[in-house]
Structures are given as C-alpha cells and as structure tokens.
Amino acid sequence: MMEITDQLVAVGATTLVVVLTVPVCLAVLRMIVGPGFADRFIALDMLTALAVAVAALTSVSTGRREFLDVALGVALIGFVATCAIAAFLERKGRER
Amino acid sequence: MILDLLAVVLGLAGVAFLVLAAVGVLRFPDPLQRMHASTKAGSVGAVLVLLSAMLAHATFEGVIVGGLAVLFLLLTLPVAAHLLGRAVYVSGTPLVGLRDDPLEDELERQPAPLEERILPAPLDGIGDTPDEGGHGDEPPREPISTGSR
Numbered sequence: 292m293m294e295i296t297d298q299l300v301a302v303g304a305t306t307l308v309v310v311l312t313v314p315v316c317l318a319v320l321r322m323i324v325g326p327g328f329a330d331r332f333i334a335l336d337m338l339t340a341l342a343v344a345v346a347a348l349t350s351v352s353t354g355r356r357e358f359l360d361v362a363l364g365v366a367l368i369g370f371v372a373t374c375a376i377a378a379f380l381e382r383k384g385r386e387r
Numbered sequence: 388m389i390l391d392l393l394a395v396v397l398g399l400a401g402v403a404f405l406v407l408a409a410v411g412v413l414r415f416p417d418p419l420q421r422m423h424a425s426t427k428a429g430s431v432g433a434v435l436v437l438l439s440a441m442l443a444h445a446t447f448e449g450v451i452v453g454g455l456a457v458l459f460l461l462l463t464l465p466v467a468a469h470l471l472g473r474a475v476y477v478s479g480t481p482l483v484g485l486r487d488d489p490l491e492d493e494l495e496r497q498p499a500p501l502e503e504r505i506l507p508a509p510l511d512g513i514g515d516t517p518d519e520g521g522h523g524d525e526p527p528r529e530p531i532s533t534g535s536r
Binding site (some may be wrong): 293296297299300302310311313314315317318320321327328329330332333334336337340341342343344347348350351356358359360362363366367369370373376377378379380381383385 | 437439440443444452455460480
C-alpha cells in the first residue's frame with residue numbers, strides 16, 4: 292500500500308516537472324524578446340524560482356533527497372546573481 | 388497517505404502559481420508590472436513546491452534541508468525584488484504605468500534606459516552603407532532612438 296502511494300506521488304511529481312516546462316518557455320521567451328535589460332533580468336529571476344521548483348519536484352520523483360540541496364544552492368546563487376545584476380543596472384553608465 | 392495527498396495538492400497549487408507568474412512575466416506591459424507577477428506569485432509557487440517536496444519525503448533530513456531552503460527563499464526574495472525594482476526605476480527604464488511620479492524628488496532617475504546609454508550603435512542603420520569622406524559637412528546625427536519599444 293505504501294509503495295503504491297509513493298509511486299503515485301513520484302509519477303505526479305514527474306508530471307508536474309513536465310508541466311513546468313511551459314512557464315520555463317514563457318520566461319525564456321520574455322528573455323529573448325526583451326526589449327530592455329531590465330526585462331531580461333526579471334526573466335532570469337523568474338527562471339531561478341522555476342529552477343528551485345524543478346529541483347524540488349525532481350527530488351520527489353527520483354526519491355533522492357540530495358536534489359533538495361540542489362534547490363537550496365540554486366536559491367542561494369539566484370539571490371547573489373539578482374543582487375549583482377541590480378547593482379549593475381543601477382550603477383553602470385550613470386551620468387555624474 | 389494523508390501526507391502524500393497534501394503533498395500532491397501543494398505541488399499542484401505551487402505549479403499553478405508558477406505558471407500564472409510566467410504568464411504575467413510574458414504579458415504585462417512594463418518591467419515593474421512584470422516584477423509584480425514574477426516576485427510575488429513566483430516566490431509563493433516555489434515555496435509551495437518546496438513544502439510539497441518536504442511532505443513527500445517526510446524524513447528528518449528532507450524536512451531540515453527543505454525548511455532551510457524555504458526560510459532562505461522567504462528571507463532573500465523580498466530583498467532581491469526590492470533591489471531589482473529600485474534598479475529598474477533608477478536606471479530610467481520606460482514605465483508604462485507610471486503617471487505622476489511620486490519618487491521624483493526621492494530618487495535620481497536616469498533619462499534613458501541603460502541599453503541606450505551603453506550600447507554604441509543604433510540597430511536601425513545596420514543595412515545602409517556609411518559614405519565617409521564624401522561630404523564632410525553632414526549635420527550631426529540625430530540622437531539615437533530605438534524603434535523597438
């Protein structure tokens with residue numbers, strides 16, 4: 292009984308990973324279209340949130356706990372990246 | 388059993404939030420409105436999916452690591468969103484929804500967006516050949532305006 296529900300949850304998580312390709316495609320489309328730097332950076336922010344979600348769902352569908360560590364690392368890198376990009380956008384090319 | 392059901396429900400809700408956030412990022416007209424979709428709905432979606440993974444694992448380590456990830460996301464996503472939104476405003480990105488600007492006296496705003504300030508060449512005139520030296524007294528070029536927005 293337990294194995295059946297575990298397998299059902301794993302299959303559901305795999306399905307959700309497949310569903311998550313849709314928002315990934317939408318965010319990538321926004322990153323390609325632009326039109327400015329700001330839009331591309333916002334799309335990158337969205338993609339890191341999606342990457343965290345995909346890592347968490349992968350940890351469910353494969354049953355490996357290590358993918359939760361991956362989610363934590365992606366969240367950390369995404370935070371640092373967004374801060375650096377915001378500093379770039381704010382300070383670069385400033386007229387004094 | 389009930390934990391698994393709850394995990395599936397939370398995962399579905401989180402993925403729904405993420406899909407709606409991505410639709411908002413694609414369809415809203417200006418960068419701050421896109422951030423409104425991506426930061427709020429996106430962080431709720433990621434946190435719900437992480438909670439669902441914690442419930443599906445239901446082991447000590449999984450709950451600890453997942454809880455750390457949720458805590459970290461909830462602490463850092465507002466900070467990152469604040470920094471990025473401030474940078475969007477300060478860098479002079481055109482904002483459609485900005486009618487009367489309440490931050491006019493508070494923050495210094497650049498007149499043109501960053502890509503127009505640091506990218507050298509206009510993309511409009513790629514095709515035509517420059518005839519240098521033919522007539523030396525050409526008027527100076529018009530200020531660059533990208534026609535893409």
